[in-house]
Amino acid sequence: MKQHKCGIVVIVFLLALVWWQPSIHADGEYSINRLKENVQIHPDGSATVHYQIRYEFADDMHGVYVTQATDKGVDFAEWTQASINGKRQGKYHGGSAGMQIVNSNNAKQLRIYYPIAADDTLNAQWTYKLNNVVTRYHDVAEINWQIIGGQWAVPLKNVDITVKLPKGKQQHFAYWTHSLNTAKFTGDAKAGVYHYTAASVAANTPVELHTYFDESTVPQVPKTAGNGQAKIIAQEEQIAARLQRAKQLRLWIQVGLVSLMLIGAFLIYRAKRFYAHAKAKAGLVITGINNYELPSENAPAVVLAQLNGKHFSLDKAFSATIMDLLARHYYRLTDQTNWSQKHFELTLIKNDGLTSFEKTVTLILFGNTEIGAKVDTRTFKKTDSRVVKRLSVYKEKFNKDIENAALPVWLRDERGNVKFKLAYLLGLFSLIVLVGSQIAMLVGSPYVEFYPWLGVVLLVASLGILFGVLDYRKMGTIYTPTGWSEAQAWKNFGQMLREVGQFDLKKVPDVTLWDRYLAYAVVLNAADNVAKALQQYHADDANYTDDFIPTYLAYNLFSVSLMSDMTGLDSANAPKESAGFGVSGGSGGFGGGSGGGAF
Template sequence: MAILLLLVLPKKVLADYDLTKMNVKAVVNSDGSLSMTRQIDYDFDDEANGVYYTQNLNSDQKVTSQSVQIKDLATGKTVTPKLNNSADSGNVYHFTKSSNSYKFKVYHHVDEGKIRVIYRYKITKAITTYDDASELNFKIIGDGWDQEISKVTASVVFQKPNLSFLKGWVHTNTSGNLEVNKEKGQVTATVAKLPENTFLEMHILFPNSLTAENTKKKSGEIMAKTVGQEKQLAKETAAKQKQKKRLEKIGLVVLSLLPLLGLPIFFKAKNQGAVVRSKKEIGHNYEIPPYSPAVAQSLVTGDDPDAKALAGELALKAGHKEITIEPLNKGKDFRYTKTDKYQGNVKLINQLFKGAGDGTTFTSKGLKNYGKKGKLEKKVKAWQEVCEDQIKKQFVDPNLRKKKDSLEVAAVLLFGAEIILTILGFFTYDYYTMSLLLVLLWEVLAALPVIIRIKNFSVLTEKGKEAIEQAMGFKNMLDDIGQFKLRDVGELTLWEEIMPYAVAFGLAKKVLKQMKVEFASEIDASPIAYYYYGNSYGMFATSFESSFSRALADSSGSSGSFSATSASSGGFGGGSGGGAF
């Protein structure tokens, strides 16, 4: 069935194009017909098989004397497709009639670029002659276009100048310009942009002498009736415009007042939990945090623990002699092995030993291969959730957390709705769109203090505040290494206990560099120094972080680094339109 569908369905259903210009000229003939020249400029962004145009008429009207011409606007080359209703390729066109619609379907392959298609044809019985004047009421551009049309010009031209009278009106759902020139015998309407599915209708009264051979006649006078009709339409249009302006003004007022609803949210976000001091106020903390490197990193960053944090956990276990870390290939690879002192208190590390190794040992290479099995990502998220739950239970006030969540939801709903409504206004407003820009700016400015206050809303208990400041102070101390003597803090054995946290904070290289200066001889004799200070990559943490990030990317199927986280007067031609295929 799938193969059958592929054979039956066309390769391309719709072409991607813009209508950059349309110039329509209707010459009024003495027999009451119109000689049409419809020039349409297409700008194709991709391959297309051709274009089409449909002209809708009344039941007593016909299209005759049709022809098509195509011009490549880049090269200037012109081709004239031949009428051939049986061919569906090459420079040919189909011309068919269905009910009261006449369709041109032009087969002209385009890779991309700009072309101009010119349709020429005659519409019979377009004019109605009355006792006092002749009338043309014609949707010269129908509402069957699904694309916006730029630079629209529509002209009705009479074959004699210096007319005794000429009256013209245009109906369309957009702004434009109308010129009625009886000296030249011409009525011209121009529109900068005609919205999709919008008609442009021209209603014109002119002397009967211009269509003396017209056989479509009606008794009675049309002038006074039409002028009255158009005045009524103009009056109704003016009333609609006035009402539209009034509604737009009301909308502007409402949209301008909506941001004030954010004031209750702003004031409710005032009462909060314990507030963490600034980095400068906290200063240095020389005591090792009473929680794991992963938790310490999360407390400082506010994010989920990452590969550095997990490397810190491994370093901590190495320091406690729960595992050994053996460099391979001159420090380019590492083997991690359990000892009889191993405690399986970090589930993710247990899973790495089992999934990336044999349950007792694993290597960096095995870790990379484990990631390709696609199971690592879920296990990492579970580990991160454990750390998050630990922080929430120990350091976060649950009532304040609920309050902050509700404030965030309220702010998103309020300001999101405001901005969406304002953006929708740009598509529906006709008169005060520039004012909408000011309203949008006001909404953004009004939202900022609320968003900032909610962002800074603390959900911490006093214990949580102290824990974060302790972790931040400890990181500050490690970051300022070199500004004080390490021995004033403690001997090498203490710094070996500190190192897992330096690894988690991404400061291991900086700390190790200073340790090698001040504890050179002790490091050479230390049984765990090579865990941190390999010959090739500097330390095992760098190798592990790289291997783990690669494994996680392979597991998630993506690339990248480890991440925590209008009115009508009844003219014929309605529904006429076209497009491309």
């Protein structure tokens, strides 16, 4: 059930990625919910700019501002008016209200100081004049202007811009919009008006108007040598050609990336065939899960190494060996709690028949293998204790001893696993690259189109990732032809241990074996289930004494994290950003309303 829920979450996430479009958010302090800008061009080539901006605030602030660039020959003439909520503002002379111009790097920041409280809604207006906005040639006049500059700190919503020429009835009239935003300017030659509306414009996203019109419209502007119409048209054709090339390149990139789906699907198919062939070669026969007999007499740590190869968990092996020696009565755990502190003592009560790695664990815990040796479990948590120091000395030997014990019946096919996992994971990686890169391109550039066939490809690839991951987890490891049956038997045994809570433990033959089964449960990822079942089974048994601690209670002392806790190891893995890209075809206009915000 848990896997099904996980699968549903993954598929919803992948589908959301496929169809997701970027949304607009304010920065958490304020938002601009309406921006209206009226620009009146005058016969002398100057322009009067009038802003009406509605702010909504989440925090207390000191005022609002508009930044006006003055690059490429454009001069700031004067700031004629400012108002807040219809109330006209005077010059700033200190205090909390007034209008102030701050000069900064070819720009003027037009500040309106005004006390703002959280949850306020504020309507601010600016009116100012710019010189040298228009270039006049012998045949046409030109405006090349970023009406919205690239320094607005938050997204702009409900944008409405009007640019009006001194007169209408234009004979020579053309215009272009350059922006990553998809909205475009419209123009009316008869009225001599340009209009731009957009539901939203992302933060730091310029909107540029490039236009030519009759040169007689601005008779007071000195003429620039030569004709301008052909030059402007050629410039725009170059921009359009560059954008078209970029668009075509992205289409080919999209098509190329789609081929990754075929490569990925082929690699996954070949990996699955390889897995099926290895399994068939082993002649595997699936037996019932609820088989209460151990598949072999190998110790839990050896089984762990046989199933997982050289990369087995040393933590699990250490914990499982202690639990196994407790269950086989080599160790005894007693409660030594006194009036001041609760603690336990581990005693070595038998030493014959210990394997090499069991002797190593015994040396780590007790310092020797003599019967009667004792260790206080409180020392496991002291970094300067002898047991912790011995662990650092004998840790590598313990690992090597287990490997040597597992070698005669190594179950994993290491070379086969490398081939299988490399092919399968490369296939999944190809699908993930396909989906991720396509989404990055769609989100990062408005010049990448979303074709219906691409939506189908992304959906299929996303489903392929989901079911590929689930299928990979289900298949797991490739074992040798002779070892697969035993490996499967251990897997079935582990599944039985995990399902122990679903049947009556008292009906299981030879319940006394369950203390030892708990050690195997540690290496088969079922220890919590078995410990809980044993606790319920013994719930009514009142025969426990200080000299006998049940194995399931000992599990709390010798859990899988014991070795890491003792050595200060951290077995957690750190998680592992992709970026989109876009091309904006700007024609080099001066920075008009370059930015704005609040302070």
